[in-house]
Amino acid sequence: DTEVTQTPKHLVMGMTNKKSLKCEQHMGHRAMYWYKQKAKKPPELMFVYSYEKLSINESVPSRFSPECPNSSLLNLHLHALQPEDSALYLCASSQEGRPGETQYFGPGTRLLVL
Amino acid sequence: GQQLNQSPQSMFIQEGEDVSMNCTSSSIFNTWLWYKQDPGEGPVLLIALYKAGELTSNGRLTAQFGITRKDSFLNISASIPSDVGIYFCAGRLTQGGSEKLVFGKGTKLTVNP
Numbered sequence: 001d002t003e004v005t006q007t008p009k010h011l012v013m014g015m016t017n018k019k020s021l022k023c024e025q026h027m028g029h030r031a032m033y034w035y036k037q038k039a040k041k042p043p044e045l046m047f048v049y050s051y052e053k054l055s056i057n058e059s060v061p062s063r064f065s066p067e068c069p070n071s072s073l074l075n076l077h078l079h080a081l082q083p084e085d086s087a088l089y090l091c092a093s094s095q096e097g098r099p100g101e102t103q104y105f106g107p108g109t110r111l112l113v114l
Numbered sequence: 115g116q117q118l119n120q121s122p123q124s125m126f127i128q129e130g131e132d133v134s135m136n137c138t139s140s141s142i143f144n145t146w147l148w149y150k151q152d153p154g155e156g157p158v159l160l161i162a163l164y165k166a167g168e169l170t171s172n173g174r175l176t177a178q179f180g181i182t183r184k185d186s187f188l189n190i191s192a193s194i195p196s197d198v199g200i201y202f203c204a205g206r207l208t209q210g211g212s213e214k215l216v217f218g219k220g221t222k223l224t225v226n227p
Binding site for chain 1: 155
């Protein structure tokens with residue numbers, strides 16, 4: 001089973017809303033990632049969690065707040081977003097976040113900020 | 115920053131033809147990954163390469179990790195309509211004590227039946 005699931009599949013929110021994206025994997029992976037992908041562009045790394053601790057934050061604005069409640073779950077809390085934040089948000093996981101590991105991606109949440 | 119140059123940017127081919135795409139970089143990578151992404155979906159891993167010179171096949175797909183560790187290619191043989199999508203190469207490198215996955219800009223493949 002190499003499945004990473006993400007909910008919701010689509011999300012529309014206003015600039016004053018607070019919402020959360022959820023990601024789950026049951027592969028026993030200990031590293032989880034959030035990526036942002038704009039149309040016709042490759043994914044861009046936002047955050048990396050390794051053993052439930054934030055290990056990489058790629059200078060992401062504070063209106064994006066990640067949370068890793070346990071090794072299977074990864075959330076991305078959204079608050080006061082801008083229209084330019086509209087994108088496909090991808091979650092991925094890998095075994096431990098060590099060199100040479102393969103990342104498995106979820107289907108993504110397509111976010112539209114109005 | 116590190117960049118992956120992926121080419122071609124797009125390809126239009128007839129069903130049954132073979133396809134080749136590649137990625138090059140000025141940086142040395144310790145892993146090369148090839149993903150396929152359909153519209154509105156997340157990338158799906160096709161092939162992972164871990165050693166310089168490694169040649170790996172997955173059905174009609176073949177990929178190689180370049181000897182210099184700065185390049186990789188993906189071949190698709192006897193293409194079919196469901197091969198349509200965007201193919202991304204991605205390389206892992208160690209930078210400042212942390213691992214990063216760097217993506218190419220993608221190759222958009224169109225297969226005409």
